[in-house]
Amino acid sequence: MKCKVEKSKISGIVSCPANKSYTHRAIFLAALAGKNSRVDNILLSADTIATIDACKKFGAEIEIENSSIIVKNPIKIGTNVPEINTENSGTTIRIAAGIASLFSDEITLTGDSSLQKRPMQSLLDALTSIGAQCYSTDGKPPIRIKGKILGGDVTIPGNFSSQFISSLLICAPLTEKGINLAIEGNLVSKPYLDATIAVMRTFGVSVQTLIPYKKYNIAPQIYKEATFTVPIDFSSLALLLSATTLNGEEITIKGNIGNLPQGDEVFIDILEQLGVSVIIDDDEIKIKSPEKLNGGKFDLSNSPDLLPPLSILALKSSKPIEIINVKHARLKETDRIAIITREITKLGITIQEKEDGMILESSGKLNSAELNAENDHRLFMAFCIAGMYVGDCTVTDPESVKVSYPNFVEEMKRLGAKIQVTK
Numbered sequence: 001m002k003c004k005v006e007k008s009k010i011s012g013i014v015s016c017p018a019n020k021s022y023t024h025r026a027i028f029l030a031a032l033a034g035k036n037s038r039v040d041n042i043l044l045s046a047d048t049i050a051t052i053d054a055c056k057k058f059g060a061e062i063e064i065e066n067s068s069i070i071v072k073n074p075i076k077i078g079t080n081v082p083e084i085n086t087e088n089s090g091t092t093i094r095i096a097a098g099i100a101s102l103f104s105d106e107i108t109l110t111g112d113s114s115l116q117k118r119p120m121q122s123l124l125d126a127l128t129s130i131g132a133q134c135y136s137t138d139g140k141p142p143i144r145i146k147g148k149i150l151g152g153d154v155t156i157p158g159n160f161s162s163q164f165i166s167s168l169l170i171c172a173p174l175t176e177k178g179i180n181l182a183i184e185g186n187l188v189s190k191p192y193l194d195a196t197i198a199v200m201r202t203f204g205v206s207v208q209t210l211i212p213y214k215k216y217n218i219a220p221q222i223y224k225e226a227t228f229t230v231p232i233d234f235s236s237l238a239l240l241l242s243a244t245t246l247n248g249e250e251i252t253i254k255g256n257i258g259n260l261p262q263g264d265e266v267f268i269d270i271l272e273q274l275g276v277s278v279i280i281d282d283d284e285i286k287i288k289s290p291e292k293l294n295g296g297k298f299d300l301s302n303s304p305d306l307l308p309p310l311s312i313l314a315l316k317s318s319k320p321i322e323i324i325n326v327k328h329a330r331l332k333e334t335d336r337i338a339i340i341t342r343e344i345t346k347l348g349i350t351i352q353e354k355e356d357g358m359i360l361e362s363s364g365k366l367n368s369a370e371l372n373a374e375n376d377h378r379l380f381m382a383f384c385i386a387g388m389y390v391g392d393c394t395v396t397d398p399e400s401v402k403v404s405y406p407n408f409v410e411e412m413k414r415l416g417a418k419i420q421v422t423k
């Protein structure tokens, strides 16, 4: 499928979706904690349904009630687990791999064609070093894991994905010895580790931070029944803010920003540096966007999912936007640095692609184009917003939004966007 996008102005009130990362973590931990644990205000999307399904395959009984899940029976370590297909969700397969290593029987984990290109090897090596047997032809899904891990000292590189570390932290308390974790090199996407630890604490487990983002100790413990309420999603909020910056008239974004760690909250500072004024009230956000944006240099090491919403702001910027330290954006649903470079160039932006980022500069003259989102949800949404600014564009793969923001297209249309979905 694809959609035709005309030049559009949007106005009105829109609610920010619930957070995908917290939904994943809270569902896994509620399912490990047991009976009557619940998670409220979940994001119900293809990725989080993959997490619910994975927990069910691990033996949990979970009920979905409106925007909550209630655990009727916990994950049963030792149960017979059929193949788990986590579809498009990197977070699900990485966390599920750690949980699978707690089982003595072999478990197969796989995903869709995009997930089958995403790295798993460093996590498999780490699990192997504490007693698992792991098989994969090229370090990517499908993978087979046979535990059970006993725990002990584990070293893992930090430069591919923080999800590997989140996975080890989550399974650590359930090992016989606990885990002494050392992260080698600079850790990418650091705030996602803080998010993992915050949810673990809610479910009654303590993580000892010896050196932040370098060394952690997790003693053997059990997860305790709790209720977790998912906050709004700053990655989705960034897309809404970017849409408003480029195409907004009077937009109010509803959502309480809360105080749980989220790396992508830095998008507010980025917008301010670009010259946008951001007004945050109790539970709503409004912005005022200038005629032209300033440029600037932005480090997305801790917030790789901001690459799509930030890069399209080059369309309205009078000076270059430089994005650095985000090589790990090449390891997502697509190689986002390469695809953004290829596609946004078509709109009249000059892009210098770097190994770990890009410099984007508007030529002053923008062109309509056919944009290929390669079935990557964040690229589709960013390209759609870009199309609303430039006009007369087509964007492929509107159905990809089911992964993180299922009603994105309907919401944009409700606010006045001229988007027509076709086969």
Ligand SMILES: O=C(O)C1=C[C@@H](OP(=O)(O)O)[C@@H](O)[C@H](O)C1
Residues within 6 Å of the ligand: 020, 021, 022, 091, 160, 161, 162, 163, 166, 188, 189, 192, 304, 305, 328
């Ligand atoms: O743990 C998480 O919920 C996530 C961590 C980040 O990935 P990396 O740690 O692989 O950069 C982020 O890009 C992804 O969308 C969600």
Ligand SMILES: C=C(OP(=O)(O)O)C(=O)O
Residues within 6 Å of the ligand: 047, 088, 089, 090, 091, 092, 305, 332, 333, 378, 404
């Ligand atoms: C990379 C993402 O998620 P995941 O790693 O869970 O597939 C994302 O949502 O942009």
